[in-house]
Amino acid sequence: MEQQIRKAVSEALKTLNAGEVPFSVERPTDLVHGDYMTNAALVAAKVIGKNPHDVAEQIADSLTKSLGGSVGRIEVAGPGFVNIALSIEAIALAVREAGAQGAEWGKGSGDVGQRVVIEYTDPNPFKEMHIGHLMSNVVGESLARLIGNEGATVIRANYQGDVGPHVAKAIWGLQKAGITEPVTAKEIGEAYAEGSRAYEESPEAKAEIDVLNQAIYMGNDKNVMEFWRKGRDISLAAFERLYKILGTHFDYYFFESETAESGTRIVKDGLEKGIFEESEGAVIYPGEKKGLHTLVFITSRGTPTYEAKDIGLAFLKEERIQSDRSIIVTAAEQIGHFKIVFAALEDIAPTIAQKTTHVPHGFLRLSTGKMSSRAGNVITAEGLIREVVRKASEKNEDPLIAEQVALGAIKYMILRQAPGSDIIFDEEKSLSLEGDSGPYLQYALVRARSVLAAAEKGRTPVGGASAAPYVLERIILHFPEVAARAARELSPNLLASYLTELAGEWNSFYAQERIIGGDYEAHKLMLARAFINTMKNGLTVLGIPTPERM
RNA sequence: GCCCCUGUAGUUCAAUGGACAGAACUGCGGACUUCUAAGCCGUCAAUGCAAGUUCGAUUCUUGCCAGGGGCACCA
Numbered sequence: 001m002e003q004q005i006r007k008a009v010s011e012a013l014k015t016l017n018a019g020e021v022p023f024s025v026e027r028p029t030d031l032v033h034g035d036y037m038t039n040a041a042l043v044a045a046k047v048i049g050k051n052p053h054d055v056a057e058q059i060a061d062s063l064t065k066s067l068g069g070s071v072g073r074i075e076v077a078g079p080g081f082v083n084i085a086l087s088i089e090a091i092a093l094a095v096r097e098a099g100a101q102g103a104e105w106g107k108g109s110g111d112v113g114q115r116v117v118i119e120y121t122d123p124n125p126f127k128e129m130h131i132g133h134l135m136s137n138v139v140g141e142s143l144a145r146l147i148g149n150e151g152a153t154v155i156r157a158n159y160q161g162d163v164g165p166h167v168a169k170a171i172w173g174l175q176k177a178g179i180t181e182p183v184t185a186k187e188i189g190e191a192y193a194e195g196s197r198a199y200e201e202s203p204e205a206k207a208e209i210d211v212l213n214q215a216i217y218m219g220n221d222k223n224v225m226e227f228w229r230k231g232r233d234i235s236l237a238a239f240e241r242l243y244k245i246l247g248t249h250f251d252y253y254f255f256e257s258e259t260a261e262s263g264t265r266i267v268k269d270g271l272e273k274g275i276f277e278e279s280e281g282a283v284i285y286p287g288e289k290k291g292l293h294t295l296v297f298i299t300s301r302g303t304p305t306y307e308a309k310d311i312g313l314a315f316l317k318e319e320r321i322q323s324d325r326s327i328i329v330t331a332a333e334q335i336g337h338f339k340i341v342f343a344a345l346e347d348i349a350p351t352i353a354q355k356t357t358h359v360p361h362g363f364l365r366l367s368t369g370k371m372s373s374r375a376g377n378v379i380t381a382e383g384l385i386r387e388v389v390r391k392a393s394e395k396n397e398d399p400l401i402a403e404q405v406a407l408g409a410i411k412y413m414i415l416r417q418a419p420g421s422d423i424i425f426d427e428e429k430s431l432s433l434e435g436d437s438g439p440y441l442q443y444a445l446v447r448a449r450s451v452l453a454a455a456e457k458g459r460t461p462v463g464g465a466s467a468a469p470y471v472l473e474r475i476i477l478h479f480p481e482v483a484a485r486a487a488r489e490l491s492p493n494l495l496a497s498y499l500t501e502l503a504g505e506w507n508s509f510y511a512q513e514r515i516i517g518g519d520y521e522a523h524k525l526m527l528a529r530a531f532i533n534t535m536k537n538g539l540t541v542l543g544i545p546t547p548e549r550m
Numbered sequence: 551g552c553c554c555c556u557g558u559a560g561u562u563c564a565a566u567g568g569a570c571a572g573a574a575c576u577g578c579g580g581a582c583u584u585c586u587a588a589g590c591c592g593u594c595a596a597u598g599c600a601a602g603u604u605c606g607a608u609u610c611u612u613g614c615c616a617g618g619g620g621c622a623c624c625a
Contacts, residue, residue: 024566039568042605052605078569079605124625165624256625282623292621293553299623306625335554336620360555363618395588405588416574417563420555422618424562434588436563436574443588451585489566497564500573511582511590518585550588 001094002026002036002481004067005084009040012062016055018044027478033077034085035474041080052080086477091469094477098530105533106541108484112151117321118144120329121248124161125235126170128189129242131364131425132331134381138414139361139492140329141248141543146487146495149541155321158250159313162232163257168213169195171227172205182231185238189380217260217303242381246407247543254316256309263312264304266348267297275347283308285344295340310341314352325355327490332360332420359490361414362422384410392433396550404545405439411544412438415492416500436500438544444503445535446550447510448528455516455525462521472509473527475502479534483541492542499538506531 006025013021023040041056048055056076063084064074070090075083086094098105120140123133140156148154161167173191174182176198182188198205215221216228243249267283270276276283281300285307287293297308304312317326328338338358345353388406389399396402409432414423416436433439478498486495515524536546 022566024568026566029565029569029572033569037569042568046605081569161625279622284622291553294622296623301623303623305623309625332555333619334625337625339554362555365618421563422556426562432562432575432588434575437588439588440574443586447586447589454585485566493564497573500564504573507589508591510585514584516585550586 001070001086001090001477004070005036005038005063008063008066009038009059009082011066012059013040013044015062016044016048016058018048018055021047028081028083031471031474033081034073034075034083035091035477036084036086038082038084039080041076041082045080056080056082086474088469091473091477095469095473095527095530098476098479098533099526102533103537105530106149106479106483106537108150108480108487110150110484111147111487114152114325115155115321115323116147116152116325116327117155117157117252117317117323118147118327118329119157119159119254119317120144121243121250122159122161122330123239124164124166125232125239126162126167126188127192127235128185128378129239129381131379131381131384134246134384134410135361135364135414135423136329136331137243137246137248138411138543139359139419141246142411142415142492142541143327143329143359143487143490145541145543146483146490146492149483150487155252155323156248156250157252157254157317157321159254159256159259160236161256163216163255163260165199165209165213166192166196167216167228167231168209169199171195171216171224171231172198172209172212174227174231182227182234185235188231188235242385245385245403247545252317252320254313259309259312259316260304261312262315263308263310264298264302266311266315267304267308270344270348275344285340287340287343290343292336292340292343295337297344307337307341307344310337311345311348314341314345314349314356318349318352323355325357326352327357327359329359329361332362332422334358335360357490359419361419362417364423364425392439395433401547401550404547405433405442405550408438408442408539408544408547409433410438411542412441412496415496415542415544418491418493439550441499441503441535441539441544442547443550444506444510445532445539445546446548448506448532448535449548451510451515451528452525452532462517462519464520464523466520466523470509470513470527472502472505472531475505476527476530476534479538483538495538495542499535499542502531502534502538506535 002025009023021043023038023043025036025038028034028037041059042052045052045055060074060076060082070087071084072087073085077083118140121133121137123129144154144156170188170192173195177191199209215224219225267276271283276285276297282296283298284294284296287295295307296305298304342353385406388409389402392402392405396405482495482498486492539546
């Protein structure tokens with residue numbers, strides 16, 4: 001519908017000689033203004049130098065003719081908005097489609113044929129996954145689904161740091177604890193914390209860990225490597241269990257142990273071409289020239305830094321996955337890092353740089369203070385999930401439902417706000433199971449399903465359609481546009497807030513209207529079905545579970 | 551010091567330069583012998599400060615104030 005209106009407005013502008021101007025077609029803030037509105041007249045009036053109100057009148061006339069029966073009323077309002085109210089028939093048609101299309105309802109086709117690779121989560125083996133990784137995962141998974149919903153082929157990638165100081169610290173910690181055969185990820189995580197502490201407090205420990213780190217990079221010491229392999233496998237297996245719970249999966253895994261070499265090679269090659277420079281024995285990228293700052297890519301000891309490895313990763317992805325777009329989801333603290341990596345990449349391989357986007361997610365800040373492994377107040381992903389599941393269990397005996405509700409609460413908390421901004425995490429308040437929360441949406445869906453189930457047992461519903469469309473119907477019809485916009489703007493929160501509005505409207509409808517045995521029963525049941533499809537598909541696209549009952 | 555991000559109701563968050571700045575939590579006040587009360591209805595309450603750009607600014611620009619992040623051999 002939005003597309004049709006957009007096209008009709010374009011046509012109207014052409015006949016006014018306004019040419020190509022950027023205009024919006026969107027939902028008015030208040031439904032009394034109609035179902036769509038456009039500011040085209042205000043924009044065009046400036047270009048052609050006419051009174052906005054007159055231009056609006058002309059556009060309105062033109063739209064009345066071109067849109068025909070799908071429109072009920074077109075009005076000019078305010079300084080020159082054109083408000084469009086759909087006809088009852090058009091609304092009924094959209095709702096019927098929503099009810100009939102099932103899982104297909106809301107799917108777009110804007111990205112058909114596109115291959116999009118999206119990298120997210122990026123946990124480090126030998127450390128436990130904490131809530132920062134959880135955020136990356138939840139945001140990344142929802143983006144993957146949103147983009148897939150627009151028809152693109154999505155390839156999920158996960159990049160993990162299996163070499164580096166943190167690994168040496170963990171292995172050192174395990175050895176010190178006399179553990180010869182690591183068994184659990186928790187054990188390894190604790191050993192890492194112990195190793196980190198020792199690294200900063202004891203010079204001897206620091207020296208030992210540095211040696212160990214080199215040994216891991218070289219891969220010569222059989223015993224160390226055997227230990228490394230075992231520990232890595234245990235960590236990775238623990239991650240997989242979490243992915244399963246989270247409803248996510250990956251098509252490709254990349255490891256720092258494989259990007260180091262290619263990264264080093266590419267940077268050295270760039271050094272010869274004059275892209276990088278030598279300084280104090282290290283290889284640096286002189287970011288100042290582009291208004292950024294200078295960073296070391298290869299250390300004076302010859303080892304690649306994170307930056308060089310990211311260059312290596314970009315090439316490795318290119319080698320293994322053909323893509324039209326590449327998205328990387330990481331914490332916002334890496335914004336500066338990626339600006340420099342992209343600047344360097346722009347010099348080395350502009351096509352890769354241009355198709356790559358960094359999507360930062362905010363920090364999860366504890367209301368009680370900063371989270372750090374040293375202070376011991378790190379909240380692990382698993383710990384958080386377990387805690388919320390426990391809370392959800394108070395109302396749900398079925399452990400599966402409790403888990404679905406808990407994940408809904410956690411994921412919604414993360415997705416409800418614009419990615420990039422921090423979440424102030426208060427265990428009591430943030431994970432509310434009421435009001436503006438995941439369970440609120442799930443609960444609305446469950447109640448609608450229950451109505452439908454009850455109706456199917458009964459007799460044939462009373463027919464007839466209501467005289468005027470319900471507000472609920474007028475919200476439902478916008479679902480495909482909202483999903484498309486959320487995908488385009490990489491902003492799951494747009495869909496999350498739409499679904500919250502939708503759930504609220506359903507709850508009002510449910511409280512006010514008698515569905516089974518009420519007036520217009522058949523129509524209302526159709527509406528319930530349309531609501532269910534919209535909510536179910538919407539939640540699924542966000543990666544939020546849709547329980548059968550609560 | 552330099553660069554980036556953020557300042558919206560008591561609190562946590564919304565709002566492609568658009569109409570009366572929306573929710574939720576909290577507070578206060580209600581309804582219901584009915585399809586699941588994790589629900590519904592009502593109500594109090596906000597754009598950090600000062601200029602500028604224009605038909606119109608929470609949104610763009612500048613300055614100030616406050617908070618967060620980043621800034622050469624960690625990731």
